[in-house]
Every structure is written in C-alpha cells, then in structure tokens.
Amino acid sequence: MKNIKLVATDLDGTFLKNDRTISEANIEALHKLGEKKIIRVAATGRNLQKVKAVLQPDLPFDYVVFSSGAGVYNWQTRQLVANQNLKATSATKLLNHFISRDVNFHAFFPVPDNHKHYYYRGKEDCEEFERYFKFNVAHAEPLKTDSLPKGELCQFLIIIKQNEERFNRLKSEIEALCPEIRVIRASSPITPRYIWIEVFHHSVSKGNGVNEICKRLGISKDETMGLGNDYNDFDLLEFTMHSFLTENSPHEIKHKYPVVPSNENDAFAFSVQSLLA
Template sequence: MKSNIKLVASDLDGTLLNSQKQLTQTLYNAIGRLQRKGIIFVPATGRVLNAVPDYVKSIPLLKYIITSNGAAINDIPTGKEIASSYLPVETTINTIKKAAALPIMIEIFSGGKAYTEKKFISNLNYYGVVGQHINYVLSTRTPINNTLQFIKEHPNQIENVNLIFSDDKLRLAFRQELTAENFAAVTSSSPNNLEITSKLATKGNALKTLCSQLNILPEQVVAFGDSSNDEDMLKFAGLGIAMENGEEHIKKIATHTTFSCDENGVLAAMEKFIL
C-alpha cells in the first residue's frame, strides 16, 4: 500500500483542520514529508478559494486545490483555474427564488470569492451564524445589494449556492425538495447548511478529473473526509478514510476510520498507510 500511493486528497474543516480551524504543526510537517516523497497532496473543500486559509495554500510544494465542492480545480502557483463546473443560470435563479422565500441566509460562490447580501451580514445571529463562524463570515464574504442581480451580471459563473439555516427541520425539508427536483447536486458540510452545485461539480468528480490529467489510478489515491460532501470522493479513492468525528453514513461507506480531527486523525492514518 505505502509504495503504491501517488495522491492524497483531504477535506479541510473537520478533517485536516481541527475544531478550532487549525492545522497542527506535526500534520503540516507530515504533509511536507509526503510531498518530498513525490506524493501529491490535494486539499478538497467546500470553501471558495479566497476562504481557504493562507496556511493551507502555503503548504510546501502544494500545487492543486479543489474548491467549492468540486466546482473548481485551481493551480496554486499560477493562480489559474484548470477545470470548472458551473451551475446553470436557470438552476441558480430557481434555487435563489425558492430560498429567498425562507428565513435563511444565501451565499453565492463565484470566481473564487463568496458573496452575500448586506442584510444577511448585518444580522448573522438571526440566520444561525454564531461563535467563531461570525468572524469567518465577516472576513471572507463580499457584501452585495441583490443576489439575483449579481447572478444576472455573472451568468454561468456560479460555482456554488450556500444556504445557512437556523432551523434544522426547515433545512432537511428544503434539501428533500431540491433533491427531488434533481436539477443540481445538494450536499452539506455542516449541520446548518446546504450546498448546491452543478450535478457534475462534486469533490469525487473533480478528483477523478485531476487524476485523469495526472495519469493516476483510483487505487493509487487516498482520500480523507467527514461529511456528506466528501462521500463520492471517499468512494472514488482506493482508500477512503473517514474521521471519527464524521457523519455516521460516511464512516459506513469508508474503507477505514481514523481518529477525530482533534486527535490528528489524518496524521495517524498517513503514518499507518502512507509514510
């Protein structure tokens, strides 16, 4: 197993990063060892590119990153987007109109940035954004006046629609509704959100695209994740590893479960299977 691995892909929040959104120094060093062995390391996140922490983007020898749940693959050294799968404009507008009728926060990911209306930013607590997430939103979101107008000005450039709920029953009901329509991929990376992308834009599809470009086989890939938006990535990889803090169905479909993100689970699995 150890000699056969050519690429390692990892989710960020709840996986590579601990619950304090930190990348431990020991794990940072281990990724450096990985890269120096010629093994490609690829962060794969639901975050938009400009919301990826600098300490992740500055990992030694890091070249590729999958963002917006697979809607974009970026080349870090050049800053270029090497592959993308955008939401069709009709699907985006339909989703936004439905969401606007609900008491939820709406975010748009486009061009590596996240946008949300000023009315949401000024009332984050009401929409269920609390604690450390407040500073995260304030530091990574660009305020706009009108979401639909933004979409009309940026047609076919929408990577992701992110919806934030304060009511879980409403979230689950809306997820069912969107899933039944079958116009887009609907996933989640936290207990209070829904992430809507093109049906082609999943972490698994992006990883498959990247591996195809690099002539890497699925059995030469290890993937780490904890949430439903990691599922097809874990299924694609020859070794799909779930975090102990992950969702139960993710642990069931994974080929292995490691320690939690607060116990350096990624590091433990790297040392066992790769390094």
C-alpha cells in the same frame, strides 16, 4: 495501500485542528509524501480565498479542490485549472424559488470570485444565518429582488436547524426544480445543531474535483486515498479507493469507513504513515 499516487484530505475537522492551525506532524507528513512523489490534494468546502486564509503559500500541497469541487486550483503554479458554475437559467430559477419561499439564503458569485455573495433575509429568524453573515459581511451585498443577477452563480447556501425531515423535504424540493442541480449537506462549522444546505451544479463534488486531477496526471482510482470527517466528504471518500473518517466525525456515519484518530490528534499524519514506511 500499496502504489498510492494521490492523497486527498478535507481541511476543517480533518487536516486542520479545531483552532484552524496545522500540527507539525501533518506538515512533516506532507513533506514526506512529496519526497515519495505522491500528489497531495486539499479537498474542501472553503472558497479559494478562505483556503488561503488557513494554508500558507509554501505549505506543500500540489492541488486544492475548493468550494466542494466547484473549482480546482494548482497550489504550486497558482493557476485555476477547472471550474463549474450553475448556468444562468438555473441560477435564475433558484433565486425566484427561494424568494417565493421567503427563506434565508446566500447566493455566490461565479468561480473564482465566489467569496463574494448576495444575501436574502427571509421570514424566519436564524441565528446561524446572522453568524455567517457577520463573518462574511465584507464580501456580502443585499439581493435586490427587483433587479436579480442575470448570469451564472457558483452556489446557494441555506441554513436550517438540525431537522432530518425538513432537510430531506427541502433537498427533494430543490433538486426537483431542474436536472442541472444537486444538494450537498454539511454540518455547520460555526455552530452545532445546524445543517448547511449547499446547492451546486450536479457535476460539482469533491470526488469529481479529485478525478479531474487524476485524469490530468494519469492516476487511476485504484491509486488514490481520501480522508474526511463529515457528510460533505462522502463524494470524496466514495471516489478514492482507500478512504478513512476521523474520530471526530458524526457518530451516525462512522460505520461507513475505517476510523483514524481525530483532527486534534494528527489524523492526516496517522492515516498516511503506512505510505511513508
């Protein structure tokens, strides 16, 4: 843990408490990291608008990797520094595929406007789909199947009940459609026992987003540390040299990395304390 120059943390279930507030210990740790000239990165599945809903403008992060790596934002200068959307050809192929399968899905506008999205209700009732829609209805519009969007899209979201076999089958089916795409799995932040299937450009990942920052600043992989709590943090934790999971992570993944206290018990502050000595 010597010579760390960049620390990246997931937000929900990691840096944020369950009520989306931030502990004083975590805020103090951010300030102290800054005093030591260590770059502070939030790496999250949230889009940029939802990041701004939970992080105050003066909170001392340096960068935000948002939408699982589809965008990189300089938190200090308020500038978008990198983004990666799905090409129009892939977006159209995915739209047609999901409509033909008659599944519930959301299709998101390209970065940086990817808080806006189209929605499609399939044949299968899904309470979690409706909950997500209710939370985001202000930025949602129905997908017109007779007049599909023609340009790039940031990502797709499909929500299914917890079912490993079905997830693996859908993942293989989706990724076989075209080489440009990849599937990222996340546990639902809204309701337990649901899987969120997120479809992005194949280069989109939290790890690649953090790597983009490292390349810009001349920081090597050996000088990085990461903290997460879920499946969608694996890309981040596989990139950072020193990686940790929180105690509140799913039981089946805790063996992969050293475990620190839960997000309710200052996981971030605890994990960086050796850097602040």
